[in-house]
Amino acid sequence: MEEKEISQTVVGRLPRYFRYLGELKDEGIERVSSQELSDIMQVTASQIRQDLNNFGGFGQQGYGYNVGFLYDEIGKILGLHREHNLIIVGAGHLGQALVNYTNFERRGFLFRGIFDKDPQVCGQKIRGITVRPMNEMEAFVQENDIDIAVLAIPKTSAVEVAEQLVCCGIKGIWNFAHVDLRVPERIQVENVHLSDSLMKLSYNLSSREDEE
Amino acid sequence: MEEKEISQTVVGRLPRYFRYLGELKDEGIERVSSQELSDIMQVTASQIRQDLNNFGGFGQQGYGYNVGFLYDEIGKILGLHREHNLIIVGAGHLGQALVNYTNFERRGFLFRGIFDKDPQVCGQKIRGITVRPMNEMEAFVQENDIDIAVLAIPKTSAVEVAEQLVCCGIKGIWNFAHVDLRVPERIQVENVHLSDSLMKLSYNLSSREDEE
DNA sequence: CAGTCGCTGTCAATTCATTGACATAATTTT
DNA sequence: AAAATTATGTCAATGAATTGACAGCGACTG
Numbered sequence: 001m002e003e004k005e006i007s008q009t010v011v012g013r014l015p016r017y018f019r020y021l022g023e024l025k026d027e028g029i030e031r032v033s034s035q036e037l038s039d040i041m042q043v044t045a046s047q048i049r050q051d052l053n054n055f056g057g058f059g060q061q062g063y064g065y066n067v068g069f070l071y072d073e074i075g076k077i078l079g080l081h082r083e084h085n086l087i088i089v090g091a092g093h094l095g096q097a098l099v100n101y102t103n104f105e106r107r108g109f110l111f112r113g114i115f116d117k118d119p120q121v122c123g124q125k126i127r128g129i130t131v132r133p134m135n136e137m138e139a140f141v142q143e144n145d146i147d148i149a150v151l152a153i154p155k156t157s158a159v160e161v162a163e164q165l166v167c168c169g170i171k172g173i174w175n176f177a178h179v180d181l182r183v184p185e186r187i188q189v190e191n192v193h194l195s196d197s198l199m200k201l202s203y204n205l206s207s208r209e210d211e212e
Numbered sequence: 213m214e215e216k217e218i219s220q221t222v223v224g225r226l227p228r229y230f231r232y233l234g235e236l237k238d239e240g241i242e243r244v245s246s247q248e249l250s251d252i253m254q255v256t257a258s259q260i261r262q263d264l265n266n267f268g269g270f271g272q273q274g275y276g277y278n279v280g281f282l283y284d285e286i287g288k289i290l291g292l293h294r295e296h297n298l299i300i301v302g303a304g305h306l307g308q309a310l311v312n313y314t315n316f317e318r319r320g321f322l323f324r325g326i327f328d329k330d331p332q333v334c335g336q337k338i339r340g341i342t343v344r345p346m347n348e349m350e351a352f353v354q355e356n357d358i359d360i361a362v363l364a365i366p367k368t369s370a371v372e373v374a375e376q377l378v379c380c381g382i383k384g385i386w387n388f389a390h391v392d393l394r395v396p397e398r399i400q401v402e403n404v405h406l407s408d409s410l411m412k413l414s415y416n417l418s419s420r421e422d423e424e
Numbered sequence: 425c426a427g428t429c430g431c432t433g434t435c436a437a438t439t440c441a442t443t444g445a446c447a448t449a450a451t452t453t454t
Numbered sequence: 455a456a457a458a459t460t461a462t463g464t465c466a467a468t469g470a471a472t473t474g475a476c477a478g479c480g481a482c483t484g
Contacts, residue, residue, distance in 0.1 A: 011415050015408035033461060046443050061462040062450035078411045079418035093312045097305035103407060172417045190413035195315060196227035199290045201402035203223050205384045206291035258473055265433060273432045274480040
């Protein structure tokens with residue numbers, strides 16, 4: 001399929017559409033117009049139509065969009081119709097928090113393994129999943145068809161671990177470590193830099209005060 | 213001070229500059245040009261100069277930027293020269309993970325209290341901080357000069373808690389709950405929507421496959 | 425100490441994103 | 455069944471962000 005590249009700006013808005021459509025669906029609402037969605041979501045109706053049209057004409061003139069249908073379609077676009085096998089690297093507090101957050105599983109993101117370099121932690125079970133030593137990671141990824149690795153480790157080891165993951169054929173990395181990973185272009189990296197986020201909040205707090 | 217509004221796009225890049233400058237500083241490097249930074253950070257030199265110039269002329273022609281000075285200045289811009297008092301609402305896995313992440317404290321973000329609605333959890337200590345019941349929250353915020361509240365609770369209760377926080381004079385909310393909070397404009401909200409981030413990664417994995 | 429070079433700050437050009445406008449088509453009303 | 459209404463898909467216009475270009479200042483060199 002020769003499709004035009006969708007900008008990350010647009011992609012970043014899809015999950016939010018998906019969430020609101022899910023809520024409408026749960027409320028039993030069957031149809032919605034871009035104008036109604038616009039009111040609920042606080043974005044322009046024009047942007048909604050523009051965004052959706054990147055992926056095809058999901059609506060119908062004079063009617064609007066069918067909530068259930070659009071919800072499913074966006075789900076497919078986001079790749080939620082298939083299952084993803086994940087591992088978590090780092091069984092610290094953050095790693096554990098992620099494993100215990102069951103909403104990911106509900107969306108098809110299945111935690112298949114947890115790895116940690118601390119021998120004390122290895123062997124323990126977190127939500128039924130045994131923590132394994134790092135040296136078993138590469139084989140595990142290959143044998144269990146893992147496509148996403150979650151890096152919940154300090155930045156000091158993140159670069160090295162990322163390299164190992166690249167070598168054993170990982171497709172995507174969800175990176176919670178506070179470094180920028182340099183990986184081949186074929187591998188997708190999604191960063192969650194919590195301290196950056198907190199600093200942004202801090203900036204906005206300060207700048208608001210200055211205005212007064 | 214009558215200063216022009218800085219776009220969130222630019223603000224969002226500041227923490228990254230801050231991080232790289234910190235690393236250079238730790239390596240003992242004293243000066244850096246926008247071109248050198250450009251090579252390290254993989255952004256255009258033009259963008260770096262443009263971004264920094266929003267806040268003033270930190271560099272010197274023919275010399276470049278003094279690493280230590282620029283680091284400190286960006287720190288101040290981000291509001292890191294002062295301390296922030298935070299509370300965490302929700303003592304679940306995520307809340308605990310955040311409390312235990314000591315890097316925030318090092319930057320002046322001090323966790324002063326933890327709150328949870330579960331009576332079983334109240335009274336327990338996490339890294340020396342006692343978990344308190346929700347009904348004590350409002351008074352605590354006011355008495356302890358809390359400016360930031362971290363919402364690490366399910367979306368079902370997030371909206372209600374946010375309203376309480378607004379009432380007792382919170383200035384900023386770091387929101388990990390999967391809802392959009394509607395708060396007065398004077399209150400800053402920074403969202404960390406983990407599932408949105410994961411869906412974005414999922415999209416990029418799928419779209420990459422389609423290309424092949 | 426004069427000349428060369430390096431690098432910023434800034435303006436202009438370009439690219440990208442958002443908003444507005446409307447022709448057209450399906451739906452609902454009468 | 456015709457008329458009126460609704461709301462999409464898309465094109466054009468506007469606005470924002472990024473990149474490119476360079477004048478001019480300061481630093482370094484011989």
